[in-house]
Amino acid sequence: MEWCSPEYKMPLAYETGNWDGKRSDKIVVEDDIERTIIARLYEGTMDGHKFKDWVDETGDVIDREIVRWLKLPTE
Secondary structure (H helix, E strand, C coil), X not given: CCCECCCCCCCCCCECCCCCCEECCCEEEEECCCCEEEEEXXXXXXXXXXXXXXXXXXXXXCCCXXXXXXXXXXX
């Protein structure tokens, strides 16, 4: 498994549902204070503005800079 920098590569947000935009699979992210968090990337357009939000498992937007991310292994 290899860590990715969001500066160069973002996870694929493809899933649609009862939320705005699309979301990625669950991934592991690390923020700028070295916290490791299970999250998803949500992206889309709302009111004419594009957004990309990292959201943790509780549904809260992560308010720190994400410095790297990693795909979770699949079974």
